[in-house]
Amino acid sequence: MNILIDATNIISGGGVSHLTELLFAIDDDKLRRNEISKFIVVGIEPILNKLPNHNWLKKISIPKTKDSNFLKRFLWKKQNFKKIITDEEINLIFNPGGSYFGGKLPFVTMCRNMLVFETEEANRFGFSLYRLKFVLLRIFQSISFNKAEGTIFISKYAHDYISRNYNSINIKNWEVIHHGISDRFRNSVKYQRNIEHYTESNPYKILYVSILDVYKHHDKIAEAIVNLKKRDGFNIQFLVVGGKAGGFSNFEKIREGNEKIIKYLGKVPFEEIQNIYKEADLFVYGSTCENMPNILIEAMTSGLPICCSEKQPMPEFLNNAGKYFNVENVESIYECIKEVILDSEMRFNLATKSTTLSTKYSWDKCASETLQFLAKCGQSK
Structure with missing residues (x-):
């Protein structure tokens, strides 16, 4: 044939x-x-x-x-x-x-x-x-x-x-x-320290890799993370990787005046993106429209705990190996990330489960x- x-x-x-x-x-x-x-x-x-x-x-x-x-x-x-x-x-x-x-x-x-x-x-x-x-x-x-x-x-x-x-x-x-999923993303489960271990100069890094479009909701996640810093005093930093699209302007409004908390890295070549995952401590994924969320699978493979949009098909792939939030609701995102940040054992268990699940792909x-x-x-x- x-x-x-x-x-x-x-x-x-x-x-x-x-x-x-x-x-x-x-x-x-x-x-x-x-x-x-x-x-x-x-x-x-x-x-x-x-x-x-x-x-x-x-x-x-x-x-x-x-x-x-x-x-x-x-x-x-x-x-x-x-x-x-x-x-x-x-x-x-x-x-x-x-x-x-x-x-x-x-x-x-x-x-x-x-x-x-x-x-x-x-x-x-x-x-x-x-x-x-x-x-x-x-x-x-x-x-x-x-x-x-x-x-x-x-x-x-x-x-x-x-x-x-x-x-x-x-x-x-x-x-x-x-x-x-390419083997270059495969990594052992990252050791999870208590949040008190992190400082202003060495913050807990929360990563989101995705084009900044309207259905990815970077602005709401950024607002929730700023609230975690200002309300709770966590030493955290939001790392954002992705090209600019329809959701960038709303994200920029939140980032303005919060540049120490929110670090926009722009586009990173796909051949190098696995190195970004290695720098992070937690991954967030806020999309509300996907077919197969390849970036989510990359994060699962990279040994990171994950906080994720509850919208399908994300739970189809992440199953019970992540914590879910309603990405349309900033308070829901805030509570989800806060719960995970405060429990290092939970983080390690979630990362272990998701890394195991990723071997199917x-x-x-x-x-x-x-x-x-x-x-x-x-x-x-």
Whole structure:
């Protein structure tokens, strides 16, 4: 079986990490077991350059003059895919980007972004082009799910939410296949000292890694941590790592005048982010819209205790290995973090549980399950 991977819409972020780690985890034995002969990946050159080189992996680059925006890439694909499919004798198309309308060949797609489907969360972006993009993507992905031979979900929550709320979407063949986690994040459980051990010059470091967008609620977490410092006198510091987006301005209002408590580190290259986890004592995660929260899995793997948003799918992954708060309520965040800070034994136990849970997620497992599902879908026609 020859499989074409349509990576034309994979430009940055989690899609790049997934595709790269997936292909690095595939070996000849996995291919042989699933009767797959080769993969052909079509995408933009900077992404293809990140992928491994194997005799079973062929890379076809979109010309630089055609890769600058979605419309140009779409038109190029429309003009060239039929020839690629014929020349490479393709049996199945895998579209990890989420939107593919198909032709005569069976295809497998993925569900990645729940902002496309969770209207209440998408409405946080107000009347904007960003909000319009979610509406259009919902239409495109709904068509894609209905036409696909198979759909990969990366959380059970995503499948259940879409099945429950979108009667027009009929997903006939699906599988939950979790992303893996790189071994560079794996760390032993961090020793947890009593809060009295920490000083102004050596504060207890609370870390949040995530883009500063409206559904990540950095402002509310920052306000709760400032309250912990001012009300209770804890020697703490809030470390924030992530690019600026729609939630940055509200976060900055809280940070203004509290720069000693709140330290914004900006974007850190993904290849170096594991070093940031090693500096922290506690991790907080305040998102209200995720599919599979990869950053949360990174924190679980890093040996840190975690205070987390109670919104699904976070509890699906963190289970009873974290303490939960209502991120819409500053007092709830405050009480949750305070409880954990005051109990070093609880912190250690939570970190031990979450680190153990994180061992379920590996790219080797993701690759094996993905190939099995692709082979099943390809053989069904």
